[in-house]
Amino acid sequence: MKLDITRGIQKKGVDVPFDLVDVWGEDRWNGDTIAYVRPVSVSGTYMLADETVILRAVARACIESPCARCLKPAQVQVQAEVNEAFVRDTGDPQQEFDEDAYRYSGHVLELDDAVRTALLQELPSRILCKEDCKGLCPQCGADLNVHECSCQKDLTHRNPFSALASLLNEDEEV
Numbered sequence: 001m002k003l004d005i006t007r008g009i010q011k012k013g014v015d016v017p018f019d020l021v022d023v024w025g026e027d028r029w030n031g032d033t034i035a036y037v038r039p040v041s042v043s044g045t046y047m048l049a050d051e052t053v054i055l056r057a058v059a060r061a062c063i064e065s066p067c068a069r070c071l072k073p074a075q076v077q078v079q080a081e082v083n084e085a086f087v088r089d090t091g092d093p094q095q096e097f098d099e100d101a102y103r104y105s106g107h108v109l110e111l112d113d114a115v116r117t118a119l120l121q122e123l124p125s126r127i128l129c130k131e132d133c134k135g136l137c138p139q140c141g142a143d144l145n146v147h148e149c150s151c152q153k154d155l156t157h158r159n160p161f162s163a164l165a166s167l168l169n170e171d172e173e174v
């Protein structure tokens with residue numbers, strides 16, 4: 001996602017509005033493969049303060065991830081503020097930068113890193129297909145949203161004595 005700042009360079013100190021849309025594919029997040037299922041959009045303004053570009057924008061995306069409980073694809077709308085400064089890289093090897101400063105050279109800002117970081121920070125820690133997703137049965141793997149399996153019933157009614165009884169029964173059968 002590239003932002004052409006030619007207009008801003010010509011008019012320093014002035015907020016220049018912009019809108020960008022880009023199609024992103026898959027990404028990795030918390031060990032899962034996620035996908036940007038609609039184009040990612042970024043809109044806002046940028047301004048050149050001397051040679052540093054001050055960006056104030058909002059990024060929007062729709063992200064698909066496996067549901068944390070049932071693993072079915074789940075989608076979340078994400079909106080994130082992208083307020084960052086981009087320092088001009090003069091190409092001089094002696095030039096010093098803040099460690100986490102974004103850089104640009106020429107008249108183009110590469111926004112992907114800043115936008116991606118802002119969006120992923122806004123994701124909930126667990127993405128669910130629905131708030132009350134019942135997940136998968138840990139024993140047989142049945143999707144409990146679709147139907148309750150019989151092992152689920154055993155679990156809820158089990159007491160120490162019936163567990164012991166079934167163990168004894170298994171021993172007898174051997």
Ligand SMILES: [Zn+2]
Pocket residue numbers: 067068069070071072128129130133134135
């Ligand atoms: Zn689910």
Ligand SMILES: [Zn+2]
Pocket residue numbers: 137138139140141142149150151152
């Ligand atoms: Zn089960």
